Amino acid sequence: MLQTAMNWLDERLDLTDIKAFVKEKGVPLHTQEVWYYLGGLTLFLFAVQIFTGILLLLYYRPSAAEAYESVQFIVTKVPFGWLIRNIHSWSANLLIAVAFAHFFSVFLLKSYRKPRELTWVSGMLLLFLMLGFGFSGYLLPWNELSFFATKVGTGIAGAVPVVGHFMLRLLRGGDDVTGATLSRFYGLHVAVLPAIATALVGLHLLFVQRQGMSVPMKIERRVNAGEPLREMPFFPNYILRDVLAWYVALALLAALALFYPWELGTKADPFAAVPPGIRPEWYFLAMFHTLKLLPSHIWIFEGERVGVIAFGLAAAFLVFVPFLDRKASRGERSPVFTIAAVAGLVYLVVFTIIGHVAK
Amino acid sequence: MAIVHKSPLATKPKAVDAEFDRRTFLDALLAVGFVSTAAAIAYPVAMYLVPPATGEPETASAVAAKAGELKPNSGKVFKFGNRPGIVVRTPDGELRAFSAVCTHLDCTVQFKSDTSQMWCACHNGTYDLGGNVVSGPPPRGLEPFKVNVRGEGSDAEIVVSRA
Numbered sequence: 001m002l003q004t005a006m007n008w009l010d011e012r013l014d015l016t017d018i019k020a021f022v023k024e025k026g027v028p029l030h031t032q033e034v035w036y037y038l039g040g041l042t043l044f045l046f047a048v049q050i051f052t053g054i055l056l057l058l059y060y061r062p063s064a065a066e067a068y069e070s071v072q073f074i075v076t077k078v079p080f081g082w083l084i085r086n087i088h089s090w091s092a093n094l095l096i097a098v099a100f101a102h103f104f105s106v107f108l109l110k111s112y113r114k115p116r117e118l119t120w121v122s123g124m125l126l127l128f129l130m131l132g133f134g135f136s137g138y139l140l141p142w143n144e145l146s147f148f149a150t151k152v153g154t155g156i157a158g159a160v161p162v163v164g165h166f167m168l169r170l171l172r173g174g175d176d177v178t179g180a181t182l183s184r185f186y187g188l189h190v191a192v193l194p195a196i197a198t199a200l201v202g203l204h205l206l207f208v209q210r211q212g213m214s215v216p217m218k219i220e221r222r223v224n225a226g227e228p229l230r231e232m233p234f235f236p237n238y239i240l241r242d243v244l245a246w247y248v249a250l251a252l253l254a255a256l257a258l259f260y261p262w263e264l265g266t267k268a269d270p271f272a273a274v275p276p277g278i279r280p281e282w283y284f285l286a287m288f289h290t291l292k293l294l295p296s297h298i299w300i301f302e303g304e305r306v307g308v309i310a311f312g313l314a315a316a317f318l319v320f321v322p323f324l325d326r327k328a329s330r331g332e333r334s335p336v337f338t339i340a341a342v343a344g345l346v347y348l349v350v351f352t353i354i355g356h357v358a359k
Numbered sequence: 360m361a362i363v364h365k366s367p368l369a370t371k372p373k374a375v376d377a378e379f380d381r382r383t384f385l386d387a388l389l390a391v392g393f394v395s396t397a398a399a400i401a402y403p404v405a406m407y408l409v410p411p412a413t414g415e416p417e418t419a420s421a422v423a424a425k426a427g428e429l430k431p432n433s434g435k436v437f438k439f440g441n442r443p444g445i446v447v448r449t450p451d452g453e454l455r456a457f458s459a460v461c462t463h464l465d466c467t468v469q470f471k472s473d474t475s476q477m478w479c480a481c482h483n484g485t486y487d488l489g490g491n492v493v494s495g496p497p498p499r500g501l502e503p504f505k506v507n508v509r510g511e512g513s514d515a516e517i518v519v520s521r522a
Contacts, residue, residue, distance in 0.1 A: 055404065055407055055408075058407075058408070077411045078407060078410075078411050079403075079406040079407055079409065079411060080403035080404075080406050080407045081407060083403055083407075084403070084404075084407055240389075247396075250396075
């Protein structure tokens with residue numbers, strides 16, 4: 001039956017080149033191939049987010065008066081609502097964790113080198129978008145924790161020089177975090193970010209398909225010297241392995257959703273005092289803790305402002321890494337960038353742990 | 360749909376049993392796995408799509424109006440649980456209450472003082488003061504409620520409850 005459908009389409013659209021592409025697409029086999037799974041895994045979790053996100057939209061209400069109650073309704077009254085919400089929350093966290101792992105593996109393997117600079121840039125932008133998804137989605141249940149975390153988070157945006165106050169008002173929809181902020185974050189979370197992310201994911205995948213998988217430099221040198229490179233057909237062999245990884249992720253998600261339900265907390269009260277121990281989601285902890293450690297003034301500048309500028313510069317550096325690392329593009333070793341990647345990884349891990357433990 | 364592809368890892372079977380070889384079996388096993396996964400996802404999603412029953416209100420009674428609000432030959436729509444009700448004072452001064460949900464297509468009926476009838480503006484259904492259909496498309500009369508007056512004078516509360 002599938003064959004009949006394919007023939008029907010083929011007669012009308014001529015799928016010869018697509019079929020040839022699928023048939024010929026191979027995935028290189030070598031000692032570092034395990035990292036190839038991370039991209040597909042991120043894509044899978046992104047699909048889970050879109051799917052569960054659309055389901056949550058059926059019952060969620062984006063207003064300060066009803067948001068909390070509607071989430072409460074979803075997790076207590078709607079059949080399997082608890083499951084959908086827990087999976088959405090857990091998958092969001094796994095997605096960011098896997099995306100970071102994907103990012104560091106690509107960074108350390110220098111897969112961004114010529115000709116894959118644009119794949120890296122689109123991936124970097126996607127990573128920032130995912131953080132934006134996390135930040136905007138966190139507020140939507142309108143509970144105490146998310147309310148104050150959003151105050152702090154948007155307050156950080158306010159520390160950006162020159163345009164800070166404008167950005168803060170733009171994000172909050174006013175001077176304070178109110179129902180107007182919730183409306184904005186909702187629009188951002190369910191319309192603006194998904195539209196941009198979908199386009200970028202499409203572009204990212206297109207680049208990967210056009211260029212094939214990157215091979216680590218060391219192995220590339222051996223292949224250039226005439227050594228044969230083992231390959232596995234993408235369809236169906238490799239895709240089945242990918243599916244296996246997705247199954248593991250799905251099982252993990254189901255287990256987490258069952259045994260560690262995501263708390264809803266208490267409803268946000270703009271006139272209540274900040275609860276002690278307020279901290280953002282784990283993926284913002286390193287940044288949050290760094291800003292906490294900065295003195296109020298560094299030379300003549302405000303400490304927080306210096307921190308925010310530093311983060312901005314670091315983000316810009318990451319986007320432009322392929323263009324800065326000239327050696328890797330020539331196929332030479334570039335230990336400076338390896339050290340930068342390792343230092344970045346160590347910084348993130350250590351500060352996330354300290355931020356988590358710190359009172 | 361069988362996935363027909365020779366994996367490089369697969370060893371060539373020596374005696375090919377065309378009816379039922381190892382590959383067919385593994386393909387079938389895989390298909391069962393995929394179908395079970397699809398079912399395990401589809402069931403919760405399908406259940407989730409069906410809105411939960413909110414249930415009828417436990418206390419089926421409500422204060423419809425103050426006695427002084429209703430002059431003879433007038434009516435008032437009020438909130439009865441999560442649906443509308445209508446309380447009417449007949450030209451004779453008698454109080455009656457009904458569900459204000461038109462039995463035709465669930466529009467909300469209103470009192471017309473010129474004809475002393477309850478009228479649904481959606482499709483021109485009319486009901487008499489007993490809630491019975493006079494004309495128009497409604498298939499049944501309006502559900503009648505019980506009316507009690509609590510207190511004295513114009514401040515007395517008109518309490519409506521399920522009959």
